[in-house]
Amino acid sequence: xxxxxxxxxxxxxxxxxxxxxxxxxxxxxxxxxxxxxxxxxxxxxxxxxxxxxxxxxxxxxxxxxxxxxxxxxxxxxxxxxx
Amino acid sequence: xxxxxxxxxxxxxxxxxxxxxxxxxxxxxxxxxxxxxxxxxxxxxxxxxxxxxxxxxxxxxxxxxxxxxxxxxxxxxxxxxxxxxxxxxxxxxxxxxxxxxxxxxxxxxxxxxxxxxxxxxxxxxxxxxxxxxxxxxxxxxxxxxxxxxxxxxxxxxxxxxxxxxxxxxxxxxxxxxxxxxxxxxxxxxxxxxxxxxxxxxxxxxxxxxxxxxxxxxxxxxxxxxxxxxxxxxxxxxxxxxxxxxxxxxxxxxxxxxxxxx
Numbered sequence: 001x002x003x004x005x006x007x008x009x010x011x012x013x014x015x016x017x018x019x020x021x022x023x024x025x026x027x028x029x030x031x032x033x034x035x036x037x038x039x040x041x042x043x044x045x046x047x048x049x050x051x052x053x054x055x056x057x058x059x060x061x062x063x064x065x066x067x068x069x070x071x072x073x074x075x076x077x078x079x080x081x082x
Numbered sequence: 083x084x085x086x087x088x089x090x091x092x093x094x095x096x097x098x099x100x101x102x103x104x105x106x107x108x109x110x111x112x113x114x115x116x117x118x119x120x121x122x123x124x125x126x127x128x129x130x131x132x133x134x135x136x137x138x139x140x141x142x143x144x145x146x147x148x149x150x151x152x153x154x155x156x157x158x159x160x161x162x163x164x165x166x167x168x169x170x171x172x173x174x175x176x177x178x179x180x181x182x183x184x185x186x187x188x189x190x191x192x193x194x195x196x197x198x199x200x201x202x203x204x205x206x207x208x209x210x211x212x213x214x215x216x217x218x219x220x221x222x223x224x225x226x227x228x229x230x231x232x233x234x235x236x237x238x239x240x241x242x243x244x245x246x247x248x249x250x251x252x253x254x255x256x257x258x259x260x261x262x263x264x265x266x267x268x269x270x271x272x273x274x275x276x277x278x279x280x281x282x283x284x285x286x287x288x289x290x291x292x293x294x295x296x297x298x299x300x301x302x303x304x305x306x307x308x309x310x311x312x313x314x315x316x317x318x319x320x321x322x323x324x325x326x327x328x329x330x331x332x333x334x335x336x337x338x339x340x341x342x343x
Contacts, residue, residue: 025306026306029148029149030150030151032149033149034149034151040094041094041096041142041146041150042138042142044145052138053138055134056101056134056135056138057097059130059134060104060105060131062127063105063108063128064104064107066124067112070119070124073119074115
C-alpha cells in the first residue's frame with residue numbers, strides 16, 4: 001500500500017533533476033560507518049572497498065617489481081635504446 | 083567500545099600514503115624510462131595508482147568527517163592550517179616562474195634584440211581573449227562567494243546553482259585558454275619568451291583544472307546533503323583554492339600579457 005501511495009512521488013522523481021529530488025542518505029551512511037565492527041575506514045564501506053583496495057595494492061606491488069626490473073635494465077651498459 | 087577522552091582525530095591505519103608514494107615513484111621513474119626506452123607502461127601504471135590513491139584517500143576523509151563525526155572544531159582548525167600552508171607553498175611555486183619572467187624581461191639580452199617582447203615575437207593582444215578570461219575568472223570569484231553565502235544561509239537550491247555556475251565559468255576559461263594556445267603565433271620553443279609564457283600560464287591552467295575538479299566534488303557533495311550551514315570546510319577549502327587560482331591569473335595578466343606586450 002505504501003508503494004502505491006508513493007507513486008506520484010516516484011513519477012515526479014523520475015522526471016526531475018537529480019539535484020532537486022535527491023533523498024538525504026547521510027544518516028544511513030553514518031550508520032554504516034559508525035558500526036562497531038573494528039574495520040578501518042578504508043574498507044568499512046563493503047565489498048567494493050575491499051576489491052578497490054586489492055586492485056590498488058596489486059598495482060603497487062607489481063609496479064614496484066616492474067620499477068626494479070627497469071632499474072636493472074637501465075643499469076646495464078648494453079641493449080639500451082638509442 | 084572504547085571512547086576517546088579528547089577531541090582530536092586518531093586516524094585508522096591506512097595504506098594510501100604508501101600507495102601514493104609508490105605511485106609517485108612509478109611516475110617519475112616511468113618518465114625516465116619513457117625518455118630512454120620508449121616504453122610508457124611504468125609511467126601509466128604510476129598515473130593510475132596515483133588516481134586510485136587520491137580517490138580512496140579523499141573518499142576516506144569524507145567518511146571520517148561527514149559520516150564518523152571526527153572533524154571536531156580543533157580538528158577542523160588543523161585542516162584549515164593545512165590548507166593555508168599548502169596554498170602558501172603553491173604561491174612560492176608560482177613566485178619562481180614570475181621571477182624567471184621578470185629576470186628575462188626586465189633586462190632583455192642582445193640575443194633577443196635588447197627588447198621585450200623579443201624581436202620576431204608577436205604577443206597576444208591583452209584586450210582580446212585574455213581580457214575575457216580575466217572577466218570570466220573574476221565572475222567565478224563572485225559566484226563562488228554567492229555559493230558560500232547560500233550554504234551558510236541554508237539555501238540549498240541557490241548553493242547548487244551558484245556552485246554549478248562557478249564550475250561552468252572555470253570550464254569556459256579552460257576552453258578559451260586551450261583555443262588561445264592552439265591559435266598563438268608563438269610556441270614554447272620560441273626562446274625565453276615562449277618558455278616563460280607557456281610554463282607560467284600552463285601551470286596556471288593546470289591549477290584551474292584542479293580547482294574546477296575540487297569544486298565539482300563539492301557540487302556532488304552538496305547535492306548529497308553532506309554540507310550543513312555551520313560545517314562545510316571542504317567547500318571553504320575549494321573556495322580558498324579557487325580564489326588563489328584567480329589571483330595568480332590577475333598577476334599573470336598584468337605581468338605577462340599586459341606589461342609584457
